[in-house]
Amino acid sequence: MQLAMLCTVCLLPSSLALPLPREAGGMSELQWKQAQDYLKRFYPSSSKIRDPNSLEAKLKEMQKFFRLPVNGILNSYIIEIMQKPRCGVPDVAEYSLFPDSPKWTSNVVTYRVVSHPRELSLVIVNQLVAKALKMWSEEIPLHFKRVSLGTADIMIGFARGAHGDPYPFDGPGNTLAHAFSPGPGLGGDAHFDEDERWTDGSSIGINFLFAATHEFGHSLGLGHSSDPSAVMYPTYRDGDPKNFKLSRDDIKGIQKLYGERSDSRMN
Template identity: 80%
Template sequence: MQLALLCAVCLLPGGLALPLPLEAGGMSEPQWKQAQDYLERFYPYDSKTRDVNSIEAKLKEMQKFFHLPITGMLNSRIIEIMQKPRCGMPDVAEYSLFPNSPKWTSKVVTYRILSYTRDLSPLRVNQLVAKAFEMWKKEIPLHFKRIHRGIADIMIGFARGAHGDSYPFDGPGNILAHAFAPGPGLGGDTHFDEDERWSDGSSIGINLLYAATHELGHSLGLGHSSDPNAVMYPTYEDKDSEDFKLSQDDIEGIQKLYGERGD
């Protein structure tokens, strides 16, 4: 009798799933797990309370960021946003290595491209990266200089999986790239996931110009914007290459750090 009771107790956890919390909003268990992982990565703490344990607080923070009704409960719209390809840096946090709005103090910022994608020629990658830098250069009194050897302020490359910075890539989809705010060491460095299919806009794939302009915004000191028209919006949208430009929100943000360009 005691043995049978013990077996029944041992089997109980495997036979009955624990009910999901109210914040799950009726979503499935896989969706709830995905939401928890997403919130832990992109909303490390609630910006007001620093309540690191409250999923409800993180959901509210995400809803606020994306201009959704603030309920603290999961729903299909949030799941839809969570499934979009995006930048790997958090939306609400001191994402950078150094807090307090870091920026480059030199008027000339160097960059070096360490590795390339197999999807585009090195020449095309060089052109697109240079064009991404030019998007920002037009608005601020900084100059960007490419170097071919040695340590640059901004080291750029393509990599798969774990690549030495504690932020491993996750394979095709989801996280496309990440970059670090200005500073020594990893500061300013920009990494792209080589498991993505990269494009220059002439074929199917992630547009490297869009992604590079976004990530270099981080390399210059910008965080994510909640303006869906901004280059610094965290999720990736395929846009018309002809109309691609910085939004007013992007321009105001970068000029707040570096001032306006004087011609």
């Protein structure tokens, strides 16, 4: 069971007035400091690169992940990506999320919704959770069973700030949610930031169905995808709920872990 570490940001004291490095690319000191925070959170040290602690190396990793020109220099478009609401699970870590390809070994996985946000009733949240899980179960030989009491394989809840795991939420915007890969304890659990404005698609806000489907991909063992059309793409994208579905990339990834359903439709 893993959720990659969200590293502590290390900022240069503003009083040192040192010239910004080449990789800052002409951005302001504030923008460069925000970029450092983002890179250290979502691109933690990797043994795959020669200098894993180099911010230039981390920036190149991000550029590679988002399919951008890889030059190790910050620019306004990268800043724009960094400012988008997103999942709290890192994009690139020492492993390709997650180590040893963890997955559920039983073909019946239980889940329980333990709390809901003020904007959505428990009934609505349960309906959207069931819909999100159904998208995954239509492609793999897993069955999801909702329970009302006790500990389930996937515990689902909303919280703000520090909430009992090592990864506190950060208020409105930025990190929306995070989930843990299959395993005991926190394994499989999905947590959503209660400070966001959550919606079922009928009002302005973060569409819970979109976010939940993404997080449940992590709960099943998938990491982030660099395919912009994939549900497992790390940044949040709004859209028409009627057209929301898994991409071929998502399906390929989840079937690599669990295989295809014997009655799976052709894609």
